[in-house]
Amino acid sequence: MAKFLIVGGVAGGATTAARLRRMDESAEIIMFERGEHISYANCGLPYYVGGVITERENLLLQTPESFHKRLNVDVRVKNEVIKINREEKTVEVKDLSNNTTYTENYDKLIVSPGAEPIKPPIPGINDKAIFTVRNVKDTDKIKKFHKEHQPQKAVVVGAGFIGLEMAENLHHLGMMLTIVEMAEQVMTPLDYEMAAVVHQHLKTKNVEFYLKDGVSEFERKGDYLEIRLQSGRKIEADMVILSIGVRPETKLIKEAGIELAPNGGIQVNEYLQTSDEHIYALGDAIAFPHPITGKYTNAYLAGPANKQGRMLANNLILGHKFAYKGAIATAIAKVFDLTVGSTGLAEKVLKKEGFEYVSNITHSGSHAGYYPGATPTSIKLMFHPKSGKLYGAQVLGYEGVDKRTDLIATVLQKGGTIYDLQEIEHAYAPPYSSAKDPVNQAGFTAGNIIEGLVKIIHWDELYQLHAPNNYILDVRTPDEYELGKIEGSVNIEVDQIRNRLDEIPKDKKIIIYCGVGLRGYFAARILMQKGFTEVYNLSGGYKTYEHATCKQSNEDIFESSYIARDGHIYRGKPTEEQAEEPKNTKTIQVDACGLQCPGPIIKLKQEMDKLENGQRLQQKVTDAGFVKDAEAWCKMTGNKxxxxxxxxxxxxAVIEKQKQEMKTAHHAQLPKNKTMVVFSDDMDRALASLVIANGAAATGSKVTLFFTFWGLNIIKKTDKPKVEKDLMGKMFGKMMAKGADDLKLSKMNMMGLGSKMMKKRMLSKKVDSLEDMLKTAMENGVEMIACQMSMDVMGVAAEELLDGVQIGGVATYLSEAEQSNLNLFI
Known part of the structure; x- marks a missing residue:
């Protein structure tokens, strides 16, 4: 009779024990678990915290008693294996309930230690209001704290899958929610432009989040925690969730002298056997060659652990018949209303590993557009440029993301190609899909690229291009173009291209874009067959470009907040209109769900034309771009x-049709705003700019300062964070002033002596310093905008600028200038 010892329960250990018993009724099976629970739904823990899963017992899949009764497994909870004696084939066990130790022998030892949360040595990290989420005991602590203290503001440190799930569930409890993430994006398994979609969705949920920033210290301040970030910011919180990441728990194995992989996980062979033939390992702690890269990786996922447990038990009873092939890391997460799926390798990993690949983004409907309720689905594919071999995919949307991710993962796991995606026979009916499913469509588009029917360019390549050497062609409708466009582009609607070929230069690289890429493809095919050779279509269209190039983070939204009568949290002070009860007006409801851009805006215009002044239109759409478009359209048309x-x-969206006379009166008013372009970093010119700005702000005028080129030095932080720069950026950094305190006079600077004399003179005359003037200007509502182009040229990073400074382009300045009666260039 074989004797099996299993260290650790949950997905890996408990599955192995259950399968072993089903395969061998006579085997002696002992399972050790240092905690109280042997089998629980750890993936459901965030939803239990948020109250979505209401009953704690629903998390407990098996109890020690039920496991023993059904499977005859000797389950020993609160028993920790503290040592492995390989020569004697025994383990030392500590009974945590009575603090005694004993020895148990084995024929085969299976270890499933899992992974432990990373908890760096940050000052104050052991505060009572700081929690991790790894097991049921952790959630019990969080639930108890919430019940006793009723926290109003929570901070989640780390924005991986678990961090975002926790953020959603704390938000569900009604808390003001802040996320702090060290990376430049949330969900690092995703590529940047796909994570950008998540960023914009978080903004719609009033989630505050800081990117490229980390925690330097936690400090208890009475009833709340002060969280100091590496950028110098300070955030207040009632409770904190640490979700920085996990690492394999390998202490027991390492001390036993068993080999570890280069990445720190337990190294196993294809039969999940360690370097000791009598010891096997599975779950989060093991490292196994990735099916695509061949490099040792960990898969912190419940699916692979469960499958490993079944396979391992089969091999222990039947001999080494079943080989483990590794995990391609197929994962999915719910982020508020958005669903995010991924499988295989991201583009950034392929680039790092030196793979030859192509990536492309497509946007499709979740089901047939003519059936109500279709929502957008975005798919990014990575594949070999010649064979079409599939390397990875990322899927974002609201419906059907799971099945699309699974379809692609199945093809990828079998070593398939994009041509296999084209041929997938899916279940189709209008409520569930289209005749060409989004996965088919992604495969068709990838095939067009491989076959040379279209050349593509990506958002980041276009963003860095020198526009004069290229011809950027927007083939959307004029209405779409007015609502938002790529700087320097020319608008010729796709249906007009054949009649306007003479306007398009043949001696330039032509870059075409539309909303999502489809009309751009049609336009590219026309031009390529009309003799234009250097024609490129923007992958993912304007939708992807706009998401990736707009502001990603969402800082300081809770600095001044209030809850209005409609139950929503608003920033700033409530206006009279917001404080009032909603007025009784006629509201027309329109369903534009399923329409793709420009459909929602066209529908909006058509319906608004039917309304009388003062009536409101409530329009429902599924195109996320409508959020920005609706606001822009209202500004353009004068509607509210x-x-x-x-x-x-x-x-x-709820939009009120404004009375014609009100709009006329509005346009008849003379502008009273003030704008200034601050080009110089001379101390005296900077002082003049701020004196004028503060004076104008004091009279009630809106003031905008647009800092460009050397003027950027005025708005730099005194203690700037370290940022990576290229060679030119470093050279400019050494030549330029470090900040407002380092500026020189334009006349009689005298090697810096003049500026010192000026500061002393200002102090004696009780004139505010330049730094104080900057602070006063911000407090008075002076809007400060840094020129993005100048920042790129001068090598100035956003992190170096003062908090509160916005980043924009010339269009931002011109928009403000149109509303001004004073424009200065300093």
């Missing part, structure tokens, strides 16, 4: 955007 909300991928 009352509100815009989102729920489960459906965006609802």
């Amino acid at each position: 955007l009352i509100s815009i909300d989102s729920e489960k991928g459906i965006y609802t």
Whole structure:
């Protein structure tokens, strides 16, 4: 009779024990678990915290008693294996309930230690209000704290899958929610432009988040925690969730002298056997060659652990018949209304590993557009440029993301190609899909690229191009173009291209874009067959470009907040209109769900034309771009955007038709705003700019300062964080002033003596310093904008600028200038 000892329960250990018993009724099986629970739904823990899963017992899949009764397994909870004696084939066990130790022998030892949360040595990290989420005991602590203290503001440190799930569930409890993430994006398994979609969705949920920033210290301040970030910011919180990441728990194995892989996981062979033939390992702690890269990786996922447990038990009873092939890391997560799926390798990994690949983004509907309720689905594929071999995919959307991710993962796991995606026979009916499923469509588009029917360019390549050497062609409708465009582009609608070929230069690289890429493909095919050779279509269209190039983080939204009568949290002071009860006006409801851009805006215009002054239109759409478009359209037309909300991928805008005479009166008013372009970093010119700005702000005028080129030095932080720069950026950094305190006079600077004399003179005359003037200007509502182009040229990073400074382009300045009666260039 064989004797099996299993260290650790949950997905790996408990599955192995259950399968072993089903395969061998006579085997002696002992399972050790240092905690109280042997089998629980750890993936459901965030949803239990948020109250979505209401009963704690629903998390407990098996109890020690039920496991023993059904499977005759000797389950020993609160028993920790503290040592492995390989020569004697025994383990030392500590009974945590009575603090005694004993020895148990084995024929085969199976270890499933899992992974432990990373908890760096940050000052104050052991505060009572700081929690990790790894097991049921952790959630019990969080639930108890919430019940006793009723926290109003929570901070989640780390924005991986678990971190975002926790953020959603704390938000579900009604808390103001802040996320702090060290990387430049959330969900690092995703590529940047796909994570950008998540960033914009978080903004619609009023989630505050800081990117490229980490925690340097936690400090208890009475009833709350002060969290100091590496950038110098300070955030207040009632509770904190640490979700920085996990690492394999390998202490027991390492001390036993068993080999570890280069990445620190337990190294196993294809039969999940360690370097000791009598010891096997599985779950989060093991490292196994990745099916694509061949490098040792960990898969912190429940699916692979469960499958490993079944396979391992089979091999222990039947001999080494079943080989483990490794995990391609197929994962999915719910982020509020958005669903995010990924499988295989991201583009950034392929680039790092030196793979030859192509990536492409497509946007499709979740089901047939003519059937109500279709929502957008975005798919990014990575594949070999010649064979079409599939390397990875990322899928974002609101419905059907799971099945699309699974379809692609199945092809990828079998070593398939994009041509296999084209041939997938899927279940189709209008409520569930289209005749060409989004996965088919992604495969067709990838095939067009491989076959040379279209050349593509990516958002980041276009963003860095020198526009004069290229011809950027927007083939959307003029209405779409007015609502937002790529700087320097020319608008010729796709249906007009054949009649306007003479306007398009043949001696330049032509870059075409539309909303999502489809019309751009049609335009590219026309031009390529009309003799244009250097023609490129923007992958993912303007939708991907806009998401990736707009502001990603969402800082300081809770600095001054209040809860209005509609139950929503608003920033700033409530206006009279917001404080009032909603007035009784006629509201027309329109369902534009399923329409792709420009459909929602066209529908909006058509319906608004039917309304009388003062009436409101409530329009529901599924195109996320409508959030920005609706606001821009209202500004252009003079109509009033009352509100815009989102729920489960459906965006609802309420717009009031403004009275004609009100709009006329509005346009008849003389502008009273003030704008200044601050080009110089001379101390005296900087002082003049701020004196004028503060004076104008004091009279009630809106003031905008647009800092460009050397003027950027005025708005630099005194203690700037370290940022990576290229050679030119470093050279400019050494030549330029370090900040407002380092500026020189334009006349009689005298090697710096003049500026010192000026500062002393200002102090004696009780004139505020330049730094104080900057602070006063911000407090008075002076808007400070840094020129993005100048920042790129001068090598100035956003992190170096003062908090509160916005980043924009010339269009931002011109928009403000149009509303001004004073424009200065200093």
